[in-house]
Amino acid sequence: MNGCNPITKPWLHCLSAAGFGTPVCRLFLFLAWLAWAGEVSLVLGQDGPPKPPEEIQQIFRLSQEGKYLAALALAESVAGEDKMLGQEIATLRSFVGNPKGALEAMDAVQPWTSGELGTDPFQYVDSPDRPAVERILELARSRRIVIVNEAHHVALHRAFTHQLLAGLREQGYQYFAAETFNPFTKKLAERGYPVRDSGYYSCEPFFGDLIRTTLRLGFKPVAYETLNHAVEGDGVDRINAREADQCAHLMERIFAKDPEAKVLIHVGYSHATEDSRTLEDGRELAWMAARLAKATGLDPLTIDQTELTERGTREASSNIWQMLTPDGFVLEEPVVFETDEGQFRVTGDWAGKVDLQVLHPPVNLVDGRPDWVTMDGYRKLVPIPDGIEATDGRLLVQAFVASESADAIPMDQLLLLPGQPHPALALPPGEYRIVVQIEKGDAVGEPRSLSVAEDSGQ
Secondary structure: OOOOOOOOOOHHHHHHHOOOOOHHHHHHHHHHHHHHHHHHHHHOOOOOOOOOOHHHHHHHHHHHOOOHHHHHHHHHHHOOOOHHHHHHHHHHHHHOOOHHHHHHHHHHHOOOOHHHOOOOHHHHHHOOEEEHHHHHHHHHOOOOEEEEEEOOOOHHHHHHHHHHHHHHHHOOOOEEEEOOEOOOHHHHHHHOOOEHHHEOHHHOHHHHHHHHHHHHHOOEEEEOOOOOOOOOOOHHHHHHHHHHHHHHHHHHHHHOOOOOOOEEEEEEHHHHOOOEEEOOOOOEEEOHHHHHHHHHOOOOEEEEOOOOOOOOOOOOOOHHHHHHOOOOOOOOOOEEEEOOOOOEOOOHHHOOOOOEEOEOOOOOEEOOEEHHHHOOOOOEEEOOOOOOOOOOOOEEEEEEEOOOOOOEOOOEEEEEOOOOOOOOEEEOOEEEEEEEEEOOOOEOOOOEEEEEOOOOOO
């Protein structure tokens, strides 16, 4: 660590001393670490963020260089029983197109416990399911702030938010704020597509294309993450400081300039909760959505996706999700549950804290990919070009938009395993540049061109 003591000095300065000298790089590491330290440390029962070990620095450096498979391989080799590294494995597996592996990795560090079920599951019997996208768009007409959350290792949640974009834009929503953004959103808007420097979680292809699509539709990107890296106190103090900063940035960068703004905010986990609670020690805990509602005087439409999403196995999924999706159950699209009186059912720890809860159907595989990746026809399943084979280890196959730069976020990427059938790429119609990486992070062979037509699928 180059003589840096991470116990007595803020960890961000340690990373800088270790060679992470650029502001963008420091910000990436900071944002990712805040997600761990703020949200995850409480869940995992930790008092505060651990020091960033050298392996973490190297994993982030590899990710920033676009060597996602190399970063994953390193994380898998050093994780052991470390829960923070286990979460990073889940995130990196989502980056490389292994959503089931991502879910399994998170299950290992944060297993579901039935004690978390906070409401009677049988209340759903009298609550018909409604198409989630359609119902959210209807409700959004009478609101000016829509807040959708995600689990940071679940690309499905970004694909769902993507389905809301066109409808919200038609209603006059003109700002897209995301936890992942670094402060340089002006460059992002001018470029028209995300690059690795745009954020950390947005390195995942479905998140990258969520951003790409907001820009194409005319949304203005807004960064609001905190830059305060020296908060004293415990996890609650750090959460409150972070949430206060996030709210202040949203007020300053949107509502102070445009009091009539209509905003879509894509957040992680509990940032979407509207409740303020008093803890046993008398302190208040309030997440960003609660603070923003108070600051603006507006009632945001808050949506949770994390509770009613399938985990790595059916048995690892929440009790309520299993009850609502029995064997043989067929559901064509995500739904919300609403009584005839217009009340929405919300379960688990989210009851009373968000307006809606989305149930995502069980996932089925098509050509080696989850069925949701086609996004209702937006993407097509396309075979990997001939001649690409994994023989000595895993390969990462990346599909970049042909007109975008080398540091752009791929439209899709996936793993090839020795001796295993090839999964299909999931791509919108267009022209692509295919790049292959080995586990060390080196590209092999020359980039190939791939054209995906509007009509035939290739």
